[in-house]
Amino acid sequence: MASSAAYIFNDILDRHADVNHRKKCTRPIAAGTLDIRTASILCVLLIVFSLYLAYLLNTAFFLLIFGYFLLNGAYSLFLKKIPVLDVCILVSFFLSRLFAGSVVTGIILSTWLIFVASLVALFLGFCKRRQDLLLCFTEEQGEPYVRKYSPGFLNGVIFAIAPVIMGSYP
Template sequence: MSDVVLLKALRAQQWIKNLFIFGPLLFSQNLSNGPLLYLAFRAFVAFCMISSAQYIFNDIRDLEEDRSHPIKSLRPLASGRMKMGLAVALLIGMGLGGFLIAATISLPFLLIAIGYFVLQALYTVWLKHIVILDVFIIAAGFLIRVIAGGLAVDVEISSWLLICTILLSLFLALGKRRYELTLLQENASNHRP
């Protein structure tokens, strides 16, 4: 298996979402503070690992559905380019690694990382099938990242940053749903309610 397949399985292209962790550091004007920047970077790495574990969990859970989807069928597990055993090992390794890093940052950061993982697991198993609520769960993921960033570096998060994050994340989540409806057209109801 190539490195490209591995990165696709980990959804490395989605790690950009975890840059929201740096928001509180940036807006508290502490971006040039070396120790805080290092803490934020560790928080970013922890969330990248945890979110990758969550994406793999999603791919395992939705394997059969993904095989009939025009785009998701190209994912490593759905296309057969990755074996189930390796996917499970990656899920466990990335999850545990992310939580171990989170535990070295602070207890509040670890707890919010666990909360993020649990919320995303509930989304995969159940909440993504509830119209409108699914969009709010996606948006909540961005908000959790901002709050996690504030907890990691122990800075107060402005209400302005929280409001802007909520609005931007709702815009992104609704845009994602619209794109899916456009892509799937008449088959959309076979994939989402």
């Protein structure tokens, strides 16, 4: 529910850019099949219900979900436009799910799991930025802020992370 609320919030903010994107134009808000008012009400209900259920489950879980909403809001509003920080925040979203599961179940996460999950999330984040950058160059699509990345930087980071991921498996 929390992730759905965050995605709806982001889609509301990005709807004007998404209309012109070859894939994102089919999303309900960009396509106009879900109006802004309904999407906004749904987003608020999901946020309130998520926080309420999180509070009932566990105080630490509630704080994680609350922090997730705050960071996701800041990300959607302006942090996603800052290169490298945007991917680091995406990594934190992946890890927050891992930590939330740990808090609710009481299962202690190993350092190895956190390390590998961080590396995989970094890898996926930079691969996504590389793909977005290619779209900017080849199809005049993609997010304009992705142009702040250079292909050489993205390739270097991706090729540096990949062997570390492979080497981290026993």
